[in-house]
Amino acid sequence: MRIFLVRHGEAIKLENDSILTKKGLKQSKNVAKALAKIPIDLVFTSNLTRATQTLEEYKKLNGSVKVEISPEISEIYRVIIGGPEKEGTSENREEKDKTRSDNFFANLLKLKKENIAIFSHGNIIRYFLSKALNVDPKGLWEKIVISPGSISIIEINKKGMTRVKAINLYEHQKQFLEDFFNGEIISENYLQ
Numbered sequence: 001m002r003i004f005l006v007r008h009g010e011a012i013k014l015e016n017d018s019i020l021t022k023k024g025l026k027q028s029k030n031v032a033k034a035l036a037k038i039p040i041d042l043v044f045t046s047n048l049t050r051a052t053q054t055l056e057e058y059k060k061l062n063g064s065v066k067v068e069i070s071p072e073i074s075e076i077y078r079v080i081i082g083g084p085e086k087e088g089t090s091e092n093r094e095e096k097d098k099t100r101s102d103n104f105f106a107n108l109l110k111l112k113k114e115n116i117a118i119f120s121h122g123n124i125i126r127y128f129l130s131k132a133l134n135v136d137p138k139g140l141w142e143k144i145v146i147s148p149g150s151i152s153i154i155e156i157n158k159k160g161m162t163r164v165k166a167i168n169l170y171e172h173q174k175q176f177l178e179d180f181f182n183g184e185i186i187s188e189n190y191l192q
Contacts, residue, residue: 043055052069
C-alpha cells in the first residue's frame with residue numbers, strides 16, 4: 001500500500017479559518033494533475049477549509065474516488081514535532097492531538113487498499129513520517145520541510161512494515177512521477 005500525504009496549497013489565515021491563496025489554488029491543480037495518473041482507491045481529507053479546497057481540484061479530475069472527511073487529520077499542535085509552544089493554546093492539546101493522530105495512523109495501517117491519498121497539513125504529515133520511520137517526532141519541526149502543495153509517500157508492505165518513499169515532492173509533473181515509480185534516479189531539484 002502507498003499513502004500519498006498531500007499538504008494543502010498555500011493559504012491565508014482569516015478570522016476563524018484559512019483559505020487557499022491564488023498560488024495555493026494553482027498548487028492544488030498541480031497536485032491534482034500528478035495524482036490523477038495514479039489509481040487512488042480512497043481519499044481522506046482534513047475537515048479544515050484549506051485541505052478540502054486542495055482536494056476539490058483533485059475531485060475535478062477523479063470525481064468517482066471515495067472521499068472521507070476526517071477531523072482526526074486536521075492540523076496538530078506544533079509542539080508534538082518539536083515546534084515552539086504557542087501562547088493561548090488549550091490545555092491538553094498536545095495529548096489530544098497526539099492521541100487522535102495515533103488512532104488514525106493505526107487504523108490506516110489496517111486498511112487493505114493499494115493507494116490512499118491524505119489531504120492534510122504540514123505538522124501531521126511530519127508526525128506520520130516520524131511514525132513510518134520509527135523516530136522521535138520532536139526533531140522534525142526544523143529537520144523536515146513540508147511545502148504547501150507537496151506530496152510525501154509512505155509505503156507499507158504485506159507484513160505491515162513501513163518505509164518512507166519520498167518527502168516533500170513538489171514538482172508535480174506526469175513525467176516526474178512516472179520516472180519515480182519506475183525506479184529512475186531523482187534529480188536533487190525535486191527534493192528540498
